[in-house]
Amino acid sequence: MGKAKAQLPKRKSDLTFFQKVKRSRVLLLMCLPAVIFFLAFSYAPMPGIWVAFVKYNYRDGIFGSQFIGLDNFKFLATSGKLFSLTKNTILYNLAFIILGNFLAVFVAILLNEMRSKWFKKVSQTIMFLPYFISQVLVGILVFNLLNYDTGFVNGILTSLGMERWEPYSDPSVWPPILIIVYLWQQTGYNSVVYFAAIMGIDGEMMEAAKVDGANGFQRIRYIILPSLKPTIVILLLFALGGIVKGNFGLFYNIVGTNPMLFGTTDIIETYVYRATINDFNFSTASAVGLYQSLIGFIIVMTVNFIVKKIEPDYSLF
Amino acid sequence: MKKKVLALLLSTTMIAGLVGCGGKSDAGTGTNDNAASNAPADNSSASSNASTDNASGTDASAIDTSEHVVITYMTTGETPTGTKERYDEMMTELNKILTEKCNAELQTYFISWTDYLSNYNLTLAQMDGTVDLVGTASDWLDAWPNSKNGAFLELTEDMLKTYAPQTWASVPAENWELCKYNGDIYLIPEDNYAQWTNHGFIYRLDWAKAAGLSDGVKSWEDLTTYFKYVKETYPDIIPWDSDGTQYAQMAGGWIASHSDYVPIDGINSAAMWGGTRDDLYTVYSPFVTDTDSLVEFAKMMKEWNDIGVWQTDVLNNTSSTNRDDYRVGKVAAEQHHTQTWTDLVSHTPANTIYADDPNAETGFFYFGQETGNVTALSITHGAMAVSAGSKNPERALMVYDLLRNDPECYKLFCYGLEGVSYEITDDGLRTTPASYNQDTDNINGTTNYWWGRNDDLEIKDASRDWDKIDALYSEYDKVKIEYPYGQFVADVDNIRSQISNINEINTNYMKQIAFGKYNGSAEDIVAEYQAALKAAGIDEVTAELQRQFDALYK
Numbered sequence: 001m002g003k004a005k006a007q008l009p010k011r012k013s014d015l016t017f018f019q020k021v022k023r024s025r026v027l028l029l030m031c032l033p034a035v036i037f038f039l040a041f042s043y044a045p046m047p048g049i050w051v052a053f054v055k056y057n058y059r060d061g062i063f064g065s066q067f068i069g070l071d072n073f074k075f076l077a078t079s080g081k082l083f084s085l086t087k088n089t090i091l092y093n094l095a096f097i098i099l100g101n102f103l104a105v106f107v108a109i110l111l112n113e114m115r116s117k118w119f120k121k122v123s124q125t126i127m128f129l130p131y132f133i134s135q136v137l138v139g140i141l142v143f144n145l146l147n148y149d150t151g152f153v154n155g156i157l158t159s160l161g162m163e164r165w166e167p168y169s170d171p172s173v174w175p176p177i178l179i180i181v182y183l184w185q186q187t188g189y190n191s192v193v194y195f196a197a198i199m200g201i202d203g204e205m206m207e208a209a210k211v212d213g214a215n216g217f218q219r220i221r222y223i224i225l226p227s228l229k230p231t232i233v234i235l236l237l238f239a240l241g242g243i244v245k246g247n248f249g250l251f252y253n254i255v256g257t258n259p260m261l262f263g264t265t266d267i268i269e270t271y272v273y274r275a276t277i278n279d280f281n282f283s284t285a286s287a288v289g290l291y292q293s294l295i296g297f298i299i300v301m302t303v304n305f306i307v308k309k310i311e312p313d314y315s316l317f
Numbered sequence: 318m319k320k321k322v323l324a325l326l327l328s329t330t331m332i333a334g335l336v337g338c339g340g341k342s343d344a345g346t347g348t349n350d351n352a353a354s355n356a357p358a359d360n361s362s363a364s365s366n367a368s369t370d371n372a373s374g375t376d377a378s379a380i381d382t383s384e385h386v387v388i389t390y391m392t393t394g395e396t397p398t399g400t401k402e403r404y405d406e407m408m409t410e411l412n413k414i415l416t417e418k419c420n421a422e423l424q425t426y427f428i429s430w431t432d433y434l435s436n437y438n439l440t441l442a443q444m445d446g447t448v449d450l451v452g453t454a455s456d457w458l459d460a461w462p463n464s465k466n467g468a469f470l471e472l473t474e475d476m477l478k479t480y481a482p483q484t485w486a487s488v489p490a491e492n493w494e495l496c497k498y499n500g501d502i503y504l505i506p507e508d509n510y511a512q513w514t515n516h517g518f519i520y521r522l523d524w525a526k527a528a529g530l531s532d533g534v535k536s537w538e539d540l541t542t543y544f545k546y547v548k549e550t551y552p553d554i555i556p557w558d559s560d561g562t563q564y565a566q567m568a569g570g571w572i573a574s575h576s577d578y579v580p581i582d583g584i585n586s587a588a589m590w591g592g593t594r595d596d597l598y599t600v601y602s603p604f605v606t607d608t609d610s611l612v613e614f615a616k617m618m619k620e621w622n623d624i625g626v627w628q629t630d631v632l633n634n635t636s637s638t639n640r641d642d643y644r645v646g647k648v649a650a651e652q653h654h655t656q657t658w659t660d661l662v663s664h665t666p667a668n669t670i671y672a673d674d675p676n677a678e679t680g681f682f683y684f685g686q687e688t689g690n691v692t693a694l695s696i697t698h699g700a701m702a703v704s705a706g707s708k709n710p711e712r713a714l715m716v717y718d719l720l721r722n723d724p725e726c727y728k729l730f731c732y733g734l735e736g737v738s739y740e741i742t743d744d745g746l747r748t749t750p751a752s753y754n755q756d757t758d759n760i761n762g763t764t765n766y767w768w769g770r771n772d773d774l775e776i777k778d779a780s781r782d783w784d785k786i787d788a789l790y791s792e793y794d795k796v797k798i799e800y801p802y803g804q805f806v807a808d809v810d811n812i813r814s815q816i817s818n819i820n821e822i823n824t825n826y827m828k829q830i831a832f833g834k835y836n837g838s839a840e841d842i843v844a845e846y847q848a849a850l851k852a853a854g855i856d857e858v859t860a861e862l863q864r865q866f867d868a869l870y871k
Contacts, residue, residue, distance in 0.1 A: 055810065058442050059467030059705055075814030079821070080852060148629035168630045169834065257561065258632040259825035260834055275821040280438040280459065284817070 052286040072287035081271065086295075089246045089267040095179050096186075096247070097239045103187050105228060108194035109220055124195075127188030139253030142181060171264040174255065178265065182250060197231045198224055233307065233314040241300040244268065244292045268292060380479065382420040386709045388716045389426050391440065391448040393458070394765035396427040399756045403733055404763050411729045418723075419715040425764065434459065441468040444706035449713040451704050452768035453504065455697035456582040461806045464503040469702040470710050471501040480714035481505070483722040484769075492696055495803035505717065507699035510770040513655035513793060514694055516566050517683035518557075519643070519662075520650045523676045524550075534682040537574060537617060540650075544626045547649040557650040559627045560637035564824070564831035566652060570684030571614045572603045579692055581802045581862075584809065585816055587823050589855075590862055594690065597801045598870045600863045604823070605847055605855055615830045615839035622833030631832050646670045646677075655683065655789065663782040667755065681789065689796040695803055701768040721769040731770070733760030739776075746779035805869055812861050815854035822849045 021028065047062075052072055054065040076082050107127065114120040130138075145152045146167045154164045167173050201224065209219050246267035255265045257274060272288045300316075308315040397404040412422040426448050428437045440447060441463055451469070453460040463469055477485040488508055496504040518540060525533050528546030533539075544556045565587040572578050577595060580588035589602050604611070621627075628634055640657070642648045644667055651661065661668060662679040670677045685691050701717055703710045719726045732739040732747065738760045740750045749758075777783065809816060826846035829835040835842040 057465075057467050058444050071814075075817050078814055078854065079818045143630075143633060147633065166629065168633050256633050256635065257824070257828075259828045260632060262825060271821065274824060275817045280435065280462070281813070281817075282442075284814075 049286065049290060051283055052290045054283060056281075056283045072283045073291065075275070075284055076272075076288060076291065079271070079275070081266075085266060085268045085271050086244060088264070089244055089269075092175070092178065092246065092267065093239075093243045095175075096182050097236065097243070099179065099183060100186055100190055101232060101235060101239075103183055104190035105194050105225075105232065107187055107191040108198055109224060111191065111195055112198045112224070113216065113220075124188070127191070129188070130185045131189040133185070135249035135253045138181060138185065138250075139256070142177070142254050146177075168258060169260055171261045174261055174265045178250065178254060181254065182247070185250075193235065194228060194231065197228055201227045230314050233311075234316065237300065237303060237307065237316050240303050241296045243299055244295045246270070248273065380711070380715075382712070382715075384420070385416070386421050386712050387424060388421050388449045388709065388713045389424050389447065390450040390452070390716075391426040391428060391437075391704075392452045392765045392768070393428045393430065393433050393437065394763070395429055397763045400759055400763045403738060403758050403760060407729055407733045407738070407760055410734065411726060414723075414726055414729075415716060415719060418719060419712060421709075421712045421716050423716055423720075438463070441704065442466075444468070444704070446704075446706050446708045448704050449707040449709060450717055451702045452765075453700050453702045454768075455504070455695060455700065457698075460504055460697060460700060460702065461498060461583055464498045464702075464806075467705055469503045470705045470707065471503060472505070472703065472714075474502070476711065476714060477502070477505075480711045481718035484718050487722070487771075495696060496700065497804075498806050504697055504700035504702050505769065506696040507701075507767070507769055508696040509772050510699070510775070511772060511790070512694065513790065514698060515683055515685070515691055515793075516570055516652065516654045517658075517681055517686070518650050518652050519658045520680050520682065521547075521670075522678035522680035523674075524649060525680060533680040536682075536687050537571065540682065541617060541620060541624075544621060544624055544650070548624050548626070551649070554646075555628060555648055556624075556626045557652065558634075558637050558639045558642060558648050559631055559652065559832075560634045560639075561632040561828060561832070562635075563652055564828045567618075567831045568604075568614070568827050570652075572607065572610065573685035573690050574687045575610045575613075576603055576607060577688065577690055578603045579690075579798070579801060581805065581807070582695055582800075584807050584862070585820050585823075587820070587827070589819065589823065590859060592801075594798060598866050600859050600866055602850075602855055602859055605850055605859075608843060608847065611830070611843045611846075612839045615833070615835070615843055618831055619833035619835075619839065627832065632828060632834060644668045644670065646673060655681065655793075658789075659781055659786045662785055663780055665780045691793055691797045692801075693793075693797045693799050695800040697803070699767045699770070717769060720766070721771055722774075724774050727771065727774045728776070730764055731761060731766055732776070733758065741776060742779055745776070747776040748779040805866070807862060807865060812854075812858045815858050818853040819850060819855055819858065822846070822853055 015023065051062045051065075053067060053069060054062065055068050055071075056062065057065045060066075079085075111120055111124060114123075133141075144150075146154075146165075148154060148164060148166050148168065157163065157165060167177070205223055206219060209223055214222070246269040248267075248269040251265060251267055251270050252273065255261050255270070268288065272285060276284050304316050408423065408425075415421050415423055426440070428440065438459060441451065452458070453463065453469075455461055460469075474485075484505060488506060492506055492508045493502055496502050496506055518534065520534055520540075520543060522533050524547060525539075525543050527550070528543050530539050530542060534543055547554060547556045569580065569588055577593040578591055579594055579597060580591035581600075582588060584590055587604075589604050590600055591603075592599055592601070639648055640651050640653070640661075643651045643661060646669070651657070658679070658681040662681070664671045670679075683691065703713050707713055720730055721727065728735065735741070736750060738749075738753070738758045739747050742748050826842065826849065830839075830842060830846065
């Protein structure tokens with residue numbers, strides 16, 4: 001009788017904590033590296049946030065230094081630029097997120113539709129390559145393409161008898177340039193996730209659609225895109241968390257410290273870097289980081305809340 | 318349900334991590350506190366006690382050097398690659414002497430020039446004994462901010478008397494006064510070394526004469542004439558292939574040449590506050606008051622930009638090799654200080670312009686020449702400090718005392734091995750041996766010992782054109798004033814955010830003004846610049862500095 005009882009699968013809620021752990025031990029073990037990673041690099045340094053509220057002094061350390069409340073945040077507020085910086089940062093990131101994801105989905109579908117395996121691999125590799133180029137090199141590439149005196153573009157323009165183009169004095173051309181550079185670098189990488197998601201779509205559905213006479217576009221419209229929706233939503237949610245964190249490497253290496261272009265290219269990171277590089281102030285820098293994380297946190301919570309209302313399955317948590 | 322278990326597990330480990338971490342850091346600060354209170358002088362209230370303790374504990378006869386220690390010296394400069402072999406040989410010799418005299422050996426920690434200030438400060442912030450002796454400077458290496466941050470050890474008189482007696486005796490009391498912050502000595506000044514680091518334009522004197530300037534360039538207007546002439550006569554030459562970082566020196570130079578402004582070092586890199594030669598202790602900022610002069614500056618720089626003095630994309634140009642281009646005749650001017658001119662004016666092998674063109678001559682237009690507005694260098698333009706994280710501060714001071722005052726150590730460390738890296742001529746000058754190769758044998762440019770040079774031991778470089786250099790130095794001596802603000806260490810804690818924002822505004826606008834890269838009229842851009850400075854609180858900063866000045870000088 002005892003034997004029969006043991007064989008009955010117990011309801012999970014009846015299990016004690018240790019039984020649950022035992023039952024899921026393999027899964028838990030698989031989580032372990034990620035858990036350790038986040039503990040070591042995200043949670044362990046967290047008390048360090050305190051540095052944003054003190055007048056940091058090497059000898060007394062983070063927790064021994066004098067507490068000065070919100071004084072370190074004053075610098076951002078008094079710059080009078082907080083609004084325009086936040087705006088630039090958010091608008092660029094919106095463009096990156098929306099165009100980036102759109103293009104990545106598009107490319108993933110194209111890759112999926114390719115019949116020649118050889119061509120598929122080659123084009124995927126070529127698109128992936130820019131991702132590995134250091135931002136510093138990208139900055140130099142762009143400068144050599146666009147600079148006034150010796151740039152490649154101006155070389156072509158003058159040999160065609162046209163006027164020279166002076167992008168490094170014209171702030172209005174930089175948003176498109178930066179977005180193009182970003183897409184060129186990131187699309188190959190981003191499309192991999194979507195491509196994998198497409199690969200995971202049940203083959204039977206595709207077969208059935210084919211048998212029912214759906215053409216390529218219809219299969220994309222009614223099967224692939226709806227199946228990608230959860231992936232898209234989740235990736236968007238993740239990306240939104242970083243919407244006030246600018247891509248310092250991209251902006252700093254391409255725009256550099258040319259003040260003529262700052263109107264359209266200055267983001268929080270580059271501003272803070274320039275303003276604090278001279279006085280080496282850990283506290284101010286941390287204060288800015290905290291400000292960005294807080295806004296990111298609020299945005300993620302809000303968006304997640306909205307998504308949960310509309311479509312609970314797609315929310316992050 | 319698995320999700321719940323996971324969540325629970327995650328949160329418990331998280332809490333455990335937080336608690337563990339918090340505990341650890343508490344412990345860390347605890348020991349830090351102890352360390353701080355054990356240090357010779359923790360703060361002003363404790364300093365009297367601590368120093369008396371120290372006095373009783375340290376007696377000249379009782380220096381214990383039984384333990385062999387390694388002292389690390391931090392300097393800006395590149396880790397030797399080409400000169401590594403000679404450097405190692407020199408260090409072996411030097412360490413033999415140091416071991417014999419104070420049972421210590423020296424090694425060097427190089428801070429590479431790329432982002433040197435950040436890396437310098439980061440290394441100091443480690444406070445783990447990575448470095449012992451720290452080369453520093455009040456005007457270009459954050460000596461005072463680091464003293465305030467607790468990165469440097471307070472050097473009590475007894476320590477200095479005991480462990481660096483020769484240095485202590487050679488530096489006059491009034492100079493020690495200039496190395497104090499809150500009553501404690503933090504820096505050992507390089508106060509016995511004649512050098513001038515006031516900036517100006519180095520230019521081709523022969524070309525200036527051909528341009529009709531028979532006496533050479535004497536003013537900014539002459540420079541305009543000179544650049545115009547160069548551009549027309551030598552179309553292949555970029556008159557001055559500047560990078561975008563020169564704006565602050567140019568603006569400061571213009572103001573020096575058009576007023577009696579004497580800037581205070583070390584408040585911000587553009588030195589935007591100061592007094593005048595007649596009225597040194599009334600703080601003002603010429604960047605706000607001298608509107609007409611700035612408008613004129615903006616107009617002239619626009620003219621230079623139109624002439625084509627620099628490349629069109631100068632603001633994005635970060636990799637200029639202008640100085641080396643000057644040596645070989647590819648450019649016609651270099652903006653830098655007098656020390657650099659003493660190199661470029663001399664017929665050294667590297668300066669090939671003189672071999673290529675027997676008529677070539679190099680002149681120097683120094684900022685302030687029109688008005689005779691020249692201020693001598695602060696004695697803490699080069700200084701040595703001891704890291705507060707040093708495990709052997711006493712021995713570090715002993716090593717420094719030898720490097721600065723012992724002829725044998727000094728020559729080894731500054732010039733390298735005699736007969737290999739340098740030779741002494743019959744008239745007592747320093748020259749290079751026949752076998753000398755600049756790329757592999759140059760020790761002087763490897764150790765970068767700029768923190769305790771000593772004219773009593775210096776051997777003049779024979780390759781320098783001393784007639785011209787001495788002539789300029791004596792011209793300076795006629796008009797100069799001593800740096801008046803040596804004792805002033807600004808307390809910027811209350812005005813830090815204003816200064817950060819002012820730095821940013823100044824960089825943005827001054828770059829455009831100083832390279833003539835603005836749209837609209839000169840009047841408009843200057844007005845916009847000054848309005849932005851006012852909005853960022855420049856008047857508050859001036860008032861606060863005045864308050865601190867009054868407290869110190871009145």
